[in-house]
Amino acid sequence: xxxxxxxxxxxxxxxxxxxxxxxxxxxxxxxxxxxxxxxxxxxxxxxxxxxxxxxxxxxxxxxxxxxxxxxxxxxxxxxxxxxxxxxxxxxxxxxxxxxxxxxxxxxxxxxxxxxxxxxxxxxxxxxxxxxxxxxxxxxxxxxxxxxxxxxxxxxxxxxxxxxxxxxxxxxxxxxxxxxxxxxxxxxxxxxxxxxxxxxxxxxxxxxxxxxxxxxxxxxxxxxxxxxxxxxxxxxxxxxxxxxxxxxxxxxxxxxxxxxxxxxxxxxxxxxxxxxxxxxxxxxxxxxxxxxxxxxxxxxxxxxxxxxxxxxxxxxxxxxxxxxxxxxxxxxxxxxxxxxxxx
Amino acid sequence: xxxxxxxxxxxxxxxxxxxxxxxxxxxxxxxxxxxxxxxxxxxxxxxxxxxxxxxxxxxxxxxxxxxxxxxxxxxxxxxxxxxxxxxxxxxxxxxxxxxxxxxxxxxxxxxxxxxxxxxxxxxxxxxxxxxxxxxxxxxxxxxxxxxxxxxxxxxxxxxxxxxxxxxxxxxxxxxxxxxxxxxxxxxxxxxxxxxxxxxxxxxxxxxxxxxxxxxxxxxxxxxxxxxxxxxxxxxxxxxxxxxxxxxxxxxxxxxxxxxxxxxxxxxxxxxxxxxxxxxxxxxxxxxxxxxxxxxxxxxxxxxxxxxxxxxxxxxxxxxxxxxxxxxxxxxxxxxxxxxxxxxxxxxxxxxxxxxxxxxxxxxxxxxxxxxxxxxxxxxxxxxxxxxxxxxxxxxxxxxxxxxxxxxxxxxxxxxxxxxxxxxxxxxxxxxxxxxxxxxxxxxxxxxxxxxxxxxxxxxxxxxxxxxxxxxx
Numbered sequence: 001x002x003x004x005x006x007x008x009x010x011x012x013x014x015x016x017x018x019x020x021x022x023x024x025x026x027x028x029x030x031x032x033x034x035x036x037x038x039x040x041x042x043x044x045x046x047x048x049x050x051x052x053x054x055x056x057x058x059x060x061x062x063x064x065x066x067x068x069x070x071x072x073x074x075x076x077x078x079x080x081x082x083x084x085x086x087x088x089x090x091x092x093x094x095x096x097x098x099x100x101x102x103x104x105x106x107x108x109x110x111x112x113x114x115x116x117x118x119x120x121x122x123x124x125x126x127x128x129x130x131x132x133x134x135x136x137x138x139x140x141x142x143x144x145x146x147x148x149x150x151x152x153x154x155x156x157x158x159x160x161x162x163x164x165x166x167x168x169x170x171x172x173x174x175x176x177x178x179x180x181x182x183x184x185x186x187x188x189x190x191x192x193x194x195x196x197x198x199x200x201x202x203x204x205x206x207x208x209x210x211x212x213x214x215x216x217x218x219x220x221x222x223x224x225x226x227x228x229x230x231x232x233x234x235x236x237x238x239x240x241x242x243x244x245x246x247x248x249x250x251x252x253x254x255x256x257x258x259x260x261x262x263x264x265x266x267x268x269x270x271x272x273x274x275x276x277x278x279x280x281x282x283x284x285x286x287x288x289x290x291x292x293x294x295x296x297x298x299x300x301x302x303x304x305x306x307x308x309x310x311x312x313x314x315x316x317x318x319x320x321x322x323x324x325x326x327x328x329x330x331x332x333x334x335x336x337x338x339x340x341x342x
Numbered sequence: 343x344x345x346x347x348x349x350x351x352x353x354x355x356x357x358x359x360x361x362x363x364x365x366x367x368x369x370x371x372x373x374x375x376x377x378x379x380x381x382x383x384x385x386x387x388x389x390x391x392x393x394x395x396x397x398x399x400x401x402x403x404x405x406x407x408x409x410x411x412x413x414x415x416x417x418x419x420x421x422x423x424x425x426x427x428x429x430x431x432x433x434x435x436x437x438x439x440x441x442x443x444x445x446x447x448x449x450x451x452x453x454x455x456x457x458x459x460x461x462x463x464x465x466x467x468x469x470x471x472x473x474x475x476x477x478x479x480x481x482x483x484x485x486x487x488x489x490x491x492x493x494x495x496x497x498x499x500x501x502x503x504x505x506x507x508x509x510x511x512x513x514x515x516x517x518x519x520x521x522x523x524x525x526x527x528x529x530x531x532x533x534x535x536x537x538x539x540x541x542x543x544x545x546x547x548x549x550x551x552x553x554x555x556x557x558x559x560x561x562x563x564x565x566x567x568x569x570x571x572x573x574x575x576x577x578x579x580x581x582x583x584x585x586x587x588x589x590x591x592x593x594x595x596x597x598x599x600x601x602x603x604x605x606x607x608x609x610x611x612x613x614x615x616x617x618x619x620x621x622x623x624x625x626x627x628x629x630x631x632x633x634x635x636x637x638x639x640x641x642x643x644x645x646x647x648x649x650x651x652x653x654x655x656x657x658x659x660x661x662x663x664x665x666x667x668x669x670x671x672x673x674x675x676x677x678x679x680x681x682x683x684x685x686x687x688x689x690x691x692x693x694x695x696x697x698x699x700x701x702x703x704x705x706x707x708x709x710x711x712x713x714x715x716x717x718x719x720x721x722x723x724x725x726x727x728x729x730x731x732x733x734x735x736x737x738x739x740x741x742x743x744x745x746x747x748x749x750x751x752x753x754x755x756x757x758x759x760x761x762x763x764x765x766x767x768x769x770x771x772x773x774x775x776x777x778x779x780x781x782x783x784x785x786x787x788x789x790x791x792x793x794x795x796x797x798x799x800x801x802x803x804x805x806x807x808x809x810x811x812x813x814x
Contacts, residue, residue, distance in 0.1 A: 054608040058781065069457065071346075071664055072346060083344075262610050298654050
């Protein structure tokens with residue numbers, strides 16, 4: 001088992017390599033990068049991840065709390081609200097999701113506020129794989145992307161074959177983005193190479209679709225783990241790192257988002273490859289969303305302040321953003337009945 | 343680019359009078375010296391005219407304190423506690439007003455006066471209110487000293503007032519306090535709070551003026567206890583003045599603290615700690631981490647991260663809620679910072695500041711770091727008391743200790759390592775009153791604060807802080 005893992009891992013390198021999406025056989029080009037040898041074995045991967053600088057929890061919490069005191073008013077607030085709306089991955093991930101529910105959400109994604117057409121569309125909708133086709137039809141001709149969760153979301157407790165098939169189906173149905181979950185059990189057991197190979201395989205199965213790697217930080221618990229999982233996901237080829245499924249509490253806390261932003265910043269410095277960040281779960285108010293933008297601005301920098309590099313995984317936050325936007329434009333709050341519930 | 347729009351705190355919340363008298367025996371009275379003006383260092387506008395206490399005024403204040411001492415010290419501790427709790431609550435209720443006034447008079451960012459100074463001020467009164475009826479349990483007896491003469495600095499005007507007044511009153515002493523001449527306003531508003539709390543007249547007396555007034559307080563024969571926070575230079579003068587008298591003295595003086603970063607430190611948080619260590623309150627902090635000692639093996643990484651972080655600091659209007667670095671407190675201090683910085687460059691250290699637009703009015707100095715600093719450079723020896731960091735390197739823990747202790751000061755130190763055994767090893771060897779472990783500039787009323795060597799003597803805060811105000 002260990003033998004096999006080492007051999008498989010040795011084929012991977014990271015950086016600008018391309019994965020050919022041919023079933024479960026992963027072909028990797030031999031482009032060298034500064035960290036090419038990191039994933040040669042579980043031992044090298046472990047040595048690398050545990051060699052990253054530690055995170056002091058008290059200090060990280062304090063930094064996130066301080067950034068939470070930034071006061072974003074007037075013109076800055078107006079532009080932040082529009083930016084936040086354009087970054088939303090409008091999400092429904094319920095057992096009770098139906099085609100009707102998805103169609104309604106897609107309509108809102110394209111035109112969040114029917115009474116004000118200056119409101120930007122959201123970045124994407126996020127649904128389960130079996131509803132991707134429904135979303136695809138509903139979003140036809142719009143610039144809104146379709147993200148699909150995959151890989152036995154939310155627990156990730158299945159075989160690699162099932163996860164790859166899950167991903168392939170979502171891509172075939174038209175998903176532009178795949179939100180996969182990592183195997184937290186393997187991560188916590190120290191089997192980093194397994195997590196790495198799974199991400200690499202899903203990346204291959206995703207083909208052209210962008211891969212967001214959900215770390216489920218609420219289950220990794222320590223900030224050191226969040227940093228290591230972030231690097232692991234980036235090394236394995238993830239295009240985005242995402243905090244949470246939304247099914248586990250705590251989800252996208254400011255300090256966890258801060259640590260992931262530090263990771264993408266440092267990864268770009270180390271490898272030249274830029275990776276996006278998506279906090280998801282627990283972002284409910286405009287204040288929460290703006291705090292996230294402040295974290296981006298003062299951590300990774302304004303290079304990440306675009307829907308290409310930063311997303312907000314949420315559903316209820318959109319109406320609050322719309323309400324605050326209207327308050328800024330008109331000076332008054334309309335009641336909640338003036339904003340559509342989809 | 344995400345530009346934050348101006349977010350100024352309203353200054354209308356605080357009502358500044360055109361002129362202030364001295365607070366003696368529960369009333370505001372005119373001083374007999376020539377009044378002076380206190381200005382807003384961010385704009386150089388005059389805020390108010392301040393009375394100057396002559397030696398005669400000081401004598402009246404000490405007499406009022408002496409008269410009040412009899413009744414105040416005879417009160418049961420639980421009764422004194424009630425007054426202190428009441429003061430603490432009023433401070434909390436009026437904290438926004440006090441924070442704005444502090445930022446106006448001192449130049450510190452409103453974020454700091456609001457989130458650091460004011461919560462700590464209230465916490466100190468609450469903490470020592472709790473001791474007032476429990477002095478017997480502290481093991482130091484419960485006999486107060488009498489009249490305390492207290493002289494405080496301009497860097498944390500109201501916080502230093504609370505460090506002085508709260509333990510003094512809790513122990514049954516009465517006080518004559520002189521705030522710094524550039525920052526008298528929050529102390530004078532505190533005098534109004536004493537009236538509001540119906541504190542018996544004479545228990546707290548606030549007199550204003552410059553060095554001569556302070557000297558008159560310290561030298562007054564009927565003062566039993568002298569407490570001073572300020573420069574080592576003035577501290578030495580005070581020590582000479584009180585030598586041979588029965589006065590009890592505590593001095594909290596200058597510092598040149600080492601902030602020591604090991605190669606296994608949590609790098610991002612260490613960078614935050616370095617920034618907080620030296621750029622908090624424009625570096626006007628006696629315990630500021632003004633000497634950064636970096637393990638040579640991580641020097642490049644750490645310096646790169648630190649410079650990137652410094653470029654994010656927001657310097658400007660102290661009342662803007664997003665300002666990180668406010669105004670230097672006075673033209674005189676600004677000149678001193680400039681002078682020492684120029685000396686640093688002349689001595690061969692490399693000077694660096696991030697791109698930073700300084701406002702065209704007021705006293706401002708950009709965050710500055712000096713690299714290539716040697717122990718022999720003046721910027722590594724002398725307290726600059728401004729936003730200027732000297733960076734040195736070390737190779738081994740023993741060398742870090744040696745360099746950290748190689749200073750006439752010994753107020754504080756910081757150590758950054760993820761290895762607990764090394765942390766304890768370092769803490770046992772650093773000759774500094776406070777050693778911060780993976781943090782810097784954290785304060786708590788329960789934690790004693792004070793210096794080794796020329797950083798002073800005596801402790802303020804915590805149980806140890808009671809000793810300074812009891813006849814032990």
